[in-house]
Amino acid sequence: MGHIQNIALGTAAIGRPLYINIKQQDTEIFDRIKFKQSSIEVLEAAYQNGIRYFDTSPGYGIAEQILIEWLKDKKDRSIEVATKWGYSYVANFDPKATLHEIKDHSLSQLLKQWETSQQLIPYLSTYQIHSATLDTGVLKNREVLEKLAEIKADNRLKIGLTTTGNNQVEVIRKAMEISVDQSQLFDSFQVTYNILDQSLLDVADFMIASGKRIIIKEALANGRIFKNKNYPEYSHLYQTLEQMAKKYEVGVDAVALRFCVDSIRPFLVLSGASEEVQIKENLKSNRIKLEEEDINILKDFKITPDSYWSERKQLRWN
Ligand SMILES: NC(=O)c1ccc[n+]([C@@H]2O[C@H](COP(=O)([O-])OP(=O)(O)OC[C@H]3O[C@@H](n4cnc5c(N)ncnc54)[C@H](OP(=O)(O)O)[C@@H]3O)[C@@H](O)[C@H]2O)c1
Numbered sequence: 358m359g360h361i362q363n364i365a366l367g368t369a370a371i372g373r374p375l376y377i378n379i380k381q382q383d384t385e386i387f388d389r390i391k392f393k394q395s396s397i398e399v400l401e402a403a404y405q406n407g408i409r410y411f412d413t414s415p416g417y418g419i420a421e422q423i424l425i426e427w428l429k430d431k432k433d434r435s436i437e438v439a440t441k442w443g444y445s446y447v448a449n450f451d452p453k454a455t456l457h458e459i460k461d462h463s464l465s466q467l468l469k470q471w472e473t474s475q476q477l478i479p480y481l482s483t484y485q486i487h488s489a490t491l492d493t494g495v496l497k498n499r500e501v502l503e504k505l506a507e508i509k510a511d512n513r514l515k516i517g518l519t520t521t522g523n524n525q526v527e528v529i530r531k532a533m534e535i536s537v538d539q540s541q542l543f544d545s546f547q548v549t550y551n552i553l554d555q556s557l558l559d560v561a562d563f564m565i566a567s568g569k570r571i572i573i574k575e576a577l578a579n580g581r582i583f584k585n586k587n588y589p590e591y592s593h594l595y596q597t598l599e600q601m602a603k604k605y606e607v608g609v610d611a612v613a614l615r616f617c618v619d620s621i622r623p624f625l626v627l628s629g630a631s632e633e634v635q636i637k638e639n640l641k642s643n644r645i646k647l648e649e650e651d652i653n654i655l656k657d658f659k660i661t662p663d664s665y666w667s668e669r670k671q672l673r674w675n
Pocket residue numbers: 366367368369370378379380412413487488519520521547574575576577578579580583608610627628629630631634635636638639
């Protein structure tokens with residue numbers, strides 16, 4: 358099997374028992390050993406299915422640690438890994454926890470998390486600020502920016518950031534202007550893009566023309582693209598996606614992922630799959646190419662970034 362060039366595995370769903378999505382609460386008692394085993398199986402399944410890029414974060418529970426361990430036996434330099442700094446996981450795998458993660462964009466947090474994350478070398482290709490927003494001041498913190506430039510030079514990494522929120526285009530534009538020693542700092546941008554939030558289109562061509570990597574997250578809108586009676590306002594979208602899924606002979610997830618690939622031409626789209634079946638279904642997106650007319654039909658379903666993010670805030674950790 359050839360390597361998959363345009364889809365990566367995001368590891369948020371395999372590192373901690375709960376993650377933001379639209380599922381119902383799982384009442385099973387959490388078994389850490391079983392959980393770790395099944396997470397490793399998902400990594401291995403992704404690899405066996407041709408995926409070679411893995412995205413993680415210390416904020417994703419044990420995901421980064423599992424990846425470090427799994428890579429020790431892999432010895433395959435075609436694997437590329439991206440991790441982040443800025444969030445730590447604090448829920449201790451307690452399904453009843455109310456606080457899951459803490460955000461800290463200080464220099465001391467960068468130094469602390471880098472200490473662990475550098476174990477991903479030599480597979481580590483990309484080091485990202487996790488959820489860079491204007492309010493944490495991280496994009497104005499010269500000490501942090503200079504440290505990132507040093508990490509980049511010393512380890513030949515790409516420095517990236519991830520964006521979350523209704524002003525991601527503003528954050529991306531600001532980040533693209535940042536230089537350290539006359540050299541642009543950011544090479545890679547992990548951003549939200551999907552049928553509902555298409556705000557990235559305002560800046561995507563400029564990013565690609567500037568040689569930046571676009572890595573798309575939330576391609577399935579955290580599961581909101583799947584038929585769900587809680588979202589009656591999307592019934593027309595659900596119907597359209599199902600018709601297209603039938604026409605292209607894949608699932609609606611593959612159509613939604615392909616929408617991202619065909620309408621933006623990003624470097625990668627992240628799959629948030631939590632099991633092998635989903636990986637295989639997601640990868641069916643590579644069997645198809647959406648017709649221009651279908652891309653335009655799907656483009657009409659966009660909602661405003663404000664609506665997208667206020668709806669996303671209401672999703673629970675499940
Ligand atoms: N930087 C950030 O701030 C940030 C934020 C979010 C995500 N991310 C990254 O992006 C990655 C992707 O996560 P996402 O939330 O963006 O994921 P997503 O792809 O938008 O959605 C994942 C959801 O879709 C469901 N799903 C996937 N394939 C399916 C299938 N074939 N059938 C049914 N359900 C299916 C999953 O199911 P289950 O309900 O079974 O889990 C999950 O609920 C993460 O792992 C992480 O690496 C980063």
